[in-house]
Amino acid sequence: MQFFHILPIIESKHLPIIAKPMNILSIKFSNRFSLMLILLVSLLCGAPKPACAHEIHTYAYITNQGDDTVSVIDTAKNTIIRTIQVGKGPVGIAVSAQLQRAYITNVESQEISVINTQTHSVLPSIKIHGSPVGLALSADSAVLYVADWFANKVLAINTQQPQHIRELQVGDAPAGLVVSPNNQWLYISNRDSDDIAVVDTATLSIKKRIKVGAHPFGLTVSSSGKLLVSVNVKEDSVSLIDSKTWRQQKIKVGYHPYCAAISSDEKTLYVSNTQDDSVSVIDLSSHKTIKTIAVGSTPEGISLDPINQRAYVANWGSNNVSVIDTNTHQLIAVIKTGEKSRAFGQFILLPE
Numbered sequence: 001m002q003f004f005h006i007l008p009i010i011e012s013k014h015l016p017i018i019a020k021p022m023n024i025l026s027i028k029f030s031n032r033f034s035l036m037l038i039l040l041v042s043l044l045c046g047a048p049k050p051a052c053a054h055e056i057h058t059y060a061y062i063t064n065q066g067d068d069t070v071s072v073i074d075t076a077k078n079t080i081i082r083t084i085q086v087g088k089g090p091v092g093i094a095v096s097a098q099l100q101r102a103y104i105t106n107v108e109s110q111e112i113s114v115i116n117t118q119t120h121s122v123l124p125s126i127k128i129h130g131s132p133v134g135l136a137l138s139a140d141s142a143v144l145y146v147a148d149w150f151a152n153k154v155l156a157i158n159t160q161q162p163q164h165i166r167e168l169q170v171g172d173a174p175a176g177l178v179v180s181p182n183n184q185w186l187y188i189s190n191r192d193s194d195d196i197a198v199v200d201t202a203t204l205s206i207k208k209r210i211k212v213g214a215h216p217f218g219l220t221v222s223s224s225g226k227l228l229v230s231v232n233v234k235e236d237s238v239s240l241i242d243s244k245t246w247r248q249q250k251i252k253v254g255y256h257p258y259c260a261a262i263s264s265d266e267k268t269l270y271v272s273n274t275q276d277d278s279v280s281v282i283d284l285s286s287h288k289t290i291k292t293i294a295v296g297s298t299p300e301g302i303s304l305d306p307i308n309q310r311a312y313v314a315n316w317g318s319n320n321v322s323v324i325d326t327n328t329h330q331l332i333a334v335i336k337t338g339e340k341s342r343a344f345g346q347f348i349l350l351p352e
Contacts, residue, residue: 058305059117059349060312061102062321063090066339070104070113071321072120075305075312075348078323078333082120086113091342092135092147093301095349099141099159102349105132112146112157117349126162128155135345136177136186138201145186147174154188156204168204170197176219176231176259176344180243189216189230196230196241210246212239218259218344222266227284231257231271238271240287251287253280258299259344263326264306270324272299272313279313279322281329291329295322301343307350314343 059081060073068090072082087106090113095102102115105128112126112135134147137159144162146155152172158164171190178187179201186199189212196216198208213232216239220229228241233256241248254273257280261270269282272295279299281291296315304311304326311324319341323333 056307056351058307058351060303060305060321060343061093061095061104061115061117061347061349062301062314062337062341062343063093063104063347064319064338064341065089065091065316066319068106069338070102070115071335071337071341073312073321073335073337075308075310078335080335080337083338084115084120084122086115086122087111087125091344092133093343093345093347094135094137094144095347096137096141096159097349097352101159103135103137103144105135105146107131107133107149112144126157133344134175134177134189136179138179139181139183143201145177145179147177147188149173149175152190154186154199166204168199168206170199170206171195171209175217178219178221178228178346180221181223181225185243187219187221187228189219191215191217191233196228208246210241210248212241212248213237213250218257218272220260220262222262223264224266227262227266229260229262229269231260233257233274238269238282240269240284249287251282251289253282253289254278254292259302261302261304261311263304268326270302270304270311270326272302274298274300274316277315277317279311279324293324293329293331295324295331296320296334300341301345301347303343303346303348305348305350312343312348314341314347316340316342 058075062071070084087109089108092105104113114123130148131150133149136145144157156166171193173192176189188197196210212230213235215234216230218231230239237250239248253271254276256275271280279293297317299313301314313322321335
């Protein structure tokens with residue numbers, strides 16, 4: 001069942017050696033001094049690093065709605081290291097390095113799958129009596145927010161005690177969710193109300209509604225929290241919203257955009273366009289599209305890996321993930337995943 005899929009409207013230092021010239025043949029070394037000199041030269045000439053040298057790993061968790069799985073990608077190698085069976089119809093994704101967890105909305109089995117990201121084992125699921133789609137975690141990973149598409153509400157689940165759930169009625173067909181970096185605001189895109197609900201996370205109450213373009217779906221917020229972006233599917237645009245003044249500017253993108261991601265330096269915006277099979281790259285200083293990158297068929301979820309400087313795009317129609325170099329804006333890899341890859345949400349797990 002794909003009732004909510006928007007098809008019809010559907011991101012060595014070198015040690016300097018300073019010494020006076022000398023005739024090394026005229027110098028007699030003790031055995032100990034000779035050994036020390038050999039060790040020093042070995043170090044300066046590139047001796048192998050210790051086997052325990054720390055490596056930073058980042059992973060992408062891709063929901064595959066067509067075969068009820070999650071593909072785990074090692075983003076350093078761009079290879080799938082695990083395929084995990086979850087509930088029926090997985091769509092949304094949220095990850096937490098702090099909790100070592102990945103959360104997945106399964107709209108058909110009405111539950112949230114929970115994955116231990118250290119062992120990649122599936123933990124007991126969180127049952128939802130509704131149609132969970134979008135997901136977002138609070139900045140401190142204490143609360144998991146879930147958009148219930150048909151019931152027009154958002155759930156706030158305590159991640160330590162998942163039986164404790166609060167509810168908030170919002171607009172029509174809530175989809176994308178994102179939390180401000182300061183943890184003060186939860187933003188909700190209401191697709192059929194054409195607005196963004198601004199929710200106070202302390203009281204779980206709506207403080208403001210922002211009218212945006214037609215059928216807002218994906219949401220993203222900058223690392224400083226100053227810029228909120230709504231992806232307006234039916235209007236082929238994105239709304240750039242100042243989170244202080246609530247002023248907004250619309251920018252045209254490709255045909256039926258879906259999700260967006262902002263670079264960590266807040267200079268670039270990446271937008272997936274489902275019916276153009278492309279990603280729009282927007283310069284946020286000029287508000288101009290600087291490049292359009294061809295990717296797989298029906299690109300949906302997009303997240304950025306700032307460590308490896310890449311953007312990952314889940315392609316629902318071609319069952320794969322496109323990898324973009326965010327320095328050159330060139331497509332550098334295509335990774336085969338499961339059936340109907342969506343990855344709706346923030347799916348790159350970065351180290352703490």
